[in-house]
Amino acid sequence: MKRPFIILIVVAVALTGFLYSRPKVVVKDEAKANRDKVAENKPASKPEDDGHGHEEEASQAPKLSAEQQKQLTALQQKLSSASDKNAIYEQIAELYVNANRFDSAAVYAEKIALANPTTENWMRAGDTYYQAFTLALRQENVQSFTEKTRACYQKVLEKNPRQLQAKTNLAMTYVQSDSPMQAIMMLREVITEEPNFEPAIMNLGVLSMQSGQYAKAADRFKQAIRINPNNLNALLGLGYSLIELGEKAQARTIFEDLKKKVKEPTLVEEVNKALESIK
Known part of the structure; x- marks a missing residue:
C-alpha cells in the first residue's frame, strides 16, 4: 500500500492509547517531516538541565x-x-x-x-x-x-x-527494530490477557495492513468497531482494507458514513479521496 493514507492511519492508531486522555491530534505527512528539521537558529533560552x-x-x-x-x-x-x-x-x-x-x-x-x-x-x-x-x-x-x-x-x-497500555505501546517500538515479531507477540499477549483491549486490537490491524494482510486487518478493525462503534480510526482502516480486498460497495458505505462524522480537515480530505477512488 503506497497511498498517503497509510501514514495517516499509522499515526492515528499508534497514538490510540495516548488519545484516551488527550485531545485527538491528526498529523499530515508534511507536518511530521517538519518535526525533524535541523534548527537553523539557536534557542532563545538555554534549556534547563535536570542534573542527569x-x-x-x-x-x-x-x-x-x-x-x-x-x-x-x-x-x-x-x-x-x-x-x-x-x-x-x-x-x-x-x-x-x-x-x-x-x-x-x-x-x-x-x-x-x-x-x-x-x-x-x-x-x-x-x-x-x-x-x-x-x-x-x-x-x-x-x-x-x-x-x-x-x-x-x-x-x-x-x-x-498488568498495565496493558504500557505493554501495547512498548510492543509498537519493536515494529521497525531487528525483532519486529516481538511486537506481534507482545500484542497477542495483551489480547490474551484482555481480549477486548482496543488499542492492541487496533495496532494488530495496522500491522496486518502494513504487511498486506488485508483480510486479517479487516477482521481486527471489525472487532474494534464491535467494541467501540464510534472508533473512526477503525472505520477508516476497515474501509481501506475492504478497498484492497475488492469489496468496494462495502467500502463506499463506510466512507459515506465517515464523511458525516469526521470534522478534522485532513481526515475529511482523505475520506473524499477514498470515495473518489471507488466511484
Missing part, C-alpha cells in the same frame, strides 16, 4: 506562538528560584503538549518522573516520548525516542506488570 544530563531537545516545528514563547521564558526564569520545580515542569510540559511539541514535552515529563517516580508519572513520560517516537522520521530521532519510550514503560511495568 537530559537537556531539552531542539525542535523547530511546529514553532511556539509569540504568547507561548513568552510563557515559556517566564516559566524557565522561575525555575532557578522555585522550591517545587516539578510544579514548573508540569506547566512547561503542558505548554509544549498544547503546541504539539511532544519531543520537548517529554523531556519535562521525564524530569517530573525522575523527581517523583510514581507509576502515573512514568506512564505520562512514556506516553509523551511515544508521541515523539511516532512522529519522528529521522533515524537518529527514532532511535533516541525509542530508547526513552522503552525505558519509561519498563519503569511502569516493573511497578505494575
Whole structure:
C-alpha cells in the first residue's frame, strides 16, 4: 500500500492509547517531516538541565506562538528560584503538549518522573516520548525516542506488570527494530490477557495492513468497531482494507458514513479521496 493514507492511519492508531486522555491530534505527512528539521537558529533560552544530563531537545516545528514563547521564558526564569520545580515542569510540559511539541514535552515529563517516580508519572513520560517516537522520521530521532519510550514503560511495568497500555505501546517500538515479531507477540499477549483491549486490537490491524494482510486487518478493525462503534480510526482502516480486498460497495458505505462524522480537515480530505477512488 503506497497511498498517503497509510501514514495517516499509522499515526492515528499508534497514538490510540495516548488519545484516551488527550485531545485527538491528526498529523499530515508534511507536518511530521517538519518535526525533524535541523534548527537553523539557536534557542532563545538555554534549556534547563535536570542534573542527569537530559537537556531539552531542539525542535523547530511546529514553532511556539509569540504568547507561548513568552510563557515559556517566564516559566524557565522561575525555575532557578522555585522550591517545587516539578510544579514548573508540569506547566512547561503542558505548554509544549498544547503546541504539539511532544519531543520537548517529554523531556519535562521525564524530569517530573525522575523527581517523583510514581507509576502515573512514568506512564505520562512514556506516553509523551511515544508521541515523539511516532512522529519522528529521522533515524537518529527514532532511535533516541525509542530508547526513552522503552525505558519509561519498563519503569511502569516493573511497578505494575498488568498495565496493558504500557505493554501495547512498548510492543509498537519493536515494529521497525531487528525483532519486529516481538511486537506481534507482545500484542497477542495483551489480547490474551484482555481480549477486548482496543488499542492492541487496533495496532494488530495496522500491522496486518502494513504487511498486506488485508483480510486479517479487516477482521481486527471489525472487532474494534464491535467494541467501540464510534472508533473512526477503525472505520477508516476497515474501509481501506475492504478497498484492497475488492469489496468496494462495502467500502463506499463506510466512507459515506465517515464523511458525516469526521470534522478534522485532513481526515475529511482523505475520506473524499477514498470515495473518489471507488466511484
